[in-house]
Amino acid sequence: MIRTVLCDMLGIEYPLIQGPMGPFDTSDLAPAVSNAGGLGMISHHLPADVTALMLGGDKQREAIEEVKEIEIRAIHKVHELTDNNFGQNFRASGARQPDVPHLVDAMLEEREKNPEIKRKLKLFISSAGDPAQPHLRKVQDYGMLWFCVVASAYHAKRAEDLGVDGIIAVGNEAGGHIGAAPFSTLVLIPEVVKAVKVPVVAGGGIADGRGFAAALALGAKGVYMASRFIPTIEMTAHENVKQYFIKTGERHQREPATIVTEGLYGPCRHVRNKYALELSELTEKEKRGEATLEDVLRYETPRMFRASGDGEVDEGPIWGSEVARRTNKIQKTKEVIEEIIEEASDVLKSLQGFVQ
Numbered sequence: 123m124i125r126t127v128l129c130d131m132l133g134i135e136y137p138l139i140q141g142p143m144g145p146f147d148t149s150d151l152a153p154a155v156s157n158a159g160g161l162g163m164i165s166h167h168l169p170a171d172v173t174a175l176m177l178g179g180d181k182q183r184e185a186i187e188e189v190k191e192i193e194i195r196a197i198h199k200v201h202e203l204t205d206n207n208f209g210q211n212f213r214a215s216g217a218r219q220p221d222v223p224h225l226v227d228a229m230l231e232e233r234e235k236n237p238e239i240k241r242k243l244k245l246f247i248s249s250a251g252d253p254a255q256p257h258l259r260k261v262q263d264y265g266m267l268w269f270c271v272v273a274s275a276y277h278a279k280r281a282e283d284l285g286v287d288g289i290i291a292v293g294n295e296a297g298g299h300i301g302a303a304p305f306s307t308l309v310l311i312p313e314v315v316k317a318v319k320v321p322v323v324a325g326g327g328i329a330d331g332r333g334f335a336a337a338l339a340l341g342a343k344g345v346y347m348a349s350r351f352i353p354t355i356e357m358t359a360h361e362n363v364k365q366y367f368i369k370t371g372e373r374h375q376r377e378p379a380t381i382v383t384e385g386l387y388g389p390c391r392h393v394r395n396k397y398a399l400e401l402s403e404l405t406e407k408e409k410r411g412e413a414t415l416e417d418v419l420r421y422e423t424p425r426m427f428r429a430s431g432d433g434e435v436d437e438g439p440i441w442g443s444e445v446a447r448r449t450n451k452i453q454k455t456k457e458v459i460e461e462i463i464e465e466a467s468d469v470l471k472s473l474q475g476f477v478q
């Protein structure tokens with residue numbers, strides 16, 4: 123049994139939050155995590171026409187409505203699949219995500235309409251953008267807790283000054299979009315813990331009980347894990363992707379299994395595949411002024427679900443962390459969480475033996 127202040131704050135058994143994995147669907151994974159004692163997170167989806175959402179134009183309004191409907195459906199689905207608490211993430215990256223103010227309102231409305239949803243949908247996590255946007259803090263007026271994802275102690279302090287209830291500090295090892303300043307988790311967490319008074323949750327490269335114990339040793343009050351849940355039965359991803367993911371370590375024994383490219387919201391860590399290498403070349407060209415942002419979007423967005431949805435593992439993104447290489451089988455979410463908690467408890471107990 124491992125308990126910290128995070129368990130009391132969020133009403134959960136273990137101090138473990140599942141990292142959201144938008145635009146991929148986590149509405150089966152989130153209730154599985156919550157049912158297993160952690161806090162499951164609903165992810166921020168994208169509309170079919172991503173360029174309309176991001177580049178504006180007449181179709182932008184339709185794209186926003188489409189995402190709103192998907193998010194509301196996900197809230198209801200997760201509510202039906204668990205009696206435990208869960209959370210929701212939106213990537214608040216300003217002009218790139220003009221849907222966020224509308225989605226925050228829709229989420230709060232759903233909570234107001236249904237007391238059970240209000241009780242369970244407890245945490246809002248903002249990421250990928252400036253926490254000073256006024257529609258973000260609004261969630262606190264409706265009784266939700268607001269945590270903010272950061273990648274530096276500077277940004278953690280800034281978010282605390284804006285009134286967040288908790289900080290999620292994610293190091294450079296993480297899968298998906300990462301901070302522009304590449305601090306490793308080992309360096310980042312103690313700095314953030316020192317910089318703020320609110321509870322800090324550690325993410326980035328945590329995939330087992332040893333990582334969990336290390337995060338607590340660094341001063342975090344809990345962990346934030348996403349990539350570790352990709353090869354689970356409940357993660358909505360094509361079986362080919364899960365198989366590709368668990369063979370990552372075998373394929374890349376002498377080199378990192380992931381690469382970082384510029385992505386829709388800045389640097390993004392992918393498991394190596396043809397798509398990631400091509401995107402990397404294109405974004406390098408963009409930096410040299412030989413391609414435009416629109417060229418990048420037009421490469422990236424139509425391919426977004428080619429791997430996760432269609433199973434074409436070389437044709438679309440497989441975002442994942444450096445610890446993707448540690449997973450080698452597809453498991454039930456509950457089993458993953460039980461193994462991690464057991465291992466973390468054993469590690470923490472065994473460390474006491476070093477103290478004389």
Ligand SMILES: Cc1cc2nc3c(=O)[nH]c(=O)nc-3n(C[C@H](O)[C@H](O)[C@H](O)COP(=O)(O)O)c2cc1C
Binds near residue numbers: 143271299441
């Ligand atoms: C497939 C994938 C999609 C992600 N999408 C989002 C997202 O929509 N919003 C967000 O805040 N973080 C997103 N992330 C980042 C995770 O929530 C989390 O910060 C990070 O993955 C933690 O590191 P780990 O992968 O080593 O566990 C994503 C990560 C992955 C692997």
